[in-house]
Amino acid sequence: MIRCLVVDDEQHAIDIMKHYIGQTNFLELVSSTTNPVEALQTVITENIDLVFLDIQMPELSGIDFIKAINGKAKVILTTAYSEFAIEGFELEVVDYLLKPVRFPRFLTAVQKAVKLINDKPAVAEPDTSNEADYIFVKTESKGKLLKINLADIEYIEGMKNYVAIFIGGKKTLVYTNLKDLINHLPAKQFIRVHKSFIIPISRITGIEGNMILLKSVTAEILIGENYKADLMEIIKHKMIS
Template identity: 45%
Template sequence: MVRCMIIDDEKAAIDVLVNYVSKIEHLELIATATNPITGIDLINRHKPDLVFLDIQMEEMSGIDILKIVGNHTRVIFCTAYSDFALDAFDYEAVDYLMKPIAFPRFMKAVQRAMGIIMAGKVAVVDTIPNDYIFVKTEQRGKLVKINYDEIDFIEGQKNYVAFHKGKEKILTLLNLKDIEDRLPKNIFVRVHRSFIVPFKNIVSIENNILKLRNRVEQVPIGDIYKDQLVSRTRDSTMK
């Protein structure tokens, strides 16, 4: 079975490909995304064998996505523009499909991809978990890579989320729930509706206040998160 994903900023284009994938027995669709940044996160998390990837998207191009995620997966580009064909094949795309995509042409591209994957020619997938997150900053279109071990704490601030790392504060347009869903649960813990912290940075808990390593700020503990935090602290102590 070949595990695949679809990334395209047009829902109608995704619907066409979802229908096509459903007709091919050896394809398993594991995720779709209309947002390129969400797509990057899904690729890093699920490590699909094959991605059907649009090139011309608002926030970033499919080629930009491929540069970020590397060669851990095979890509079939799906686009309405022919201008990027040479660039696509420079990045070892399996195929380049022009919209509107006819099913026979789609099938041919999938057969080519399956041949490469099944023959073992696809790059070996790295099984080491990611130790970073890419976030979109308040500067339109700019992505910043933040290593998990650099994060002191994460704070929700009205329309922004702030990553505090040393003396630096990085603002991103995502909300705190989006960030929480993308972070590994074994490293980070939500302690308040406005705060996420790396568990290893917690120095002490007193009167519903967290003290963090190398920070003067005191982080509050929300009532709905307290039981989970105490339970996790107890489990850590018993190990």
């Protein structure tokens, strides 16, 4: 099965692609979204093979999106504007579908993608044995995206409509919430320990009462009762009694 993602700022365009994918037995729709920033995180965390991508979107254009994913998935562009075709093919997209997209033309593009995905040399396959090592986040500055290396994160704290990601003692405000963010972080590397805190497991240096001690962190990180069992489940496998 070819794992697919649909990205378009118009819901009706998404619905058409979803219908076509549903009619094609070798395609699997993993997700669809009108938010290109969210889509970037999905490509990173969900092992996507093929992206159906609009070009003209707010905050992040399709061309910028292709550059950001850096070959992690094949891309079929979908747009009402033909003038972007040359730039798209320079970025090695599979095909370029002009809206309104017809099903026979959709199938032609998909067949090209299948051949490219299945014929990909083994040396070019991405290493899926390791978790993703970075995420893209939407900061408090309008239209600004920031790449965050997961290994640099000291801890993450919820702050009303934002979360603060602490790196090197400094915080970056990100327009999201802890519930959504934890879903885009590798479960083997990060754990939510409180309604207000997510921490990297590798930085835990100790536990004192209801507080967690983290490497290079002086802030008080509390353990919430609702999260304690999950934390202890991880720790007990390393505990010598």
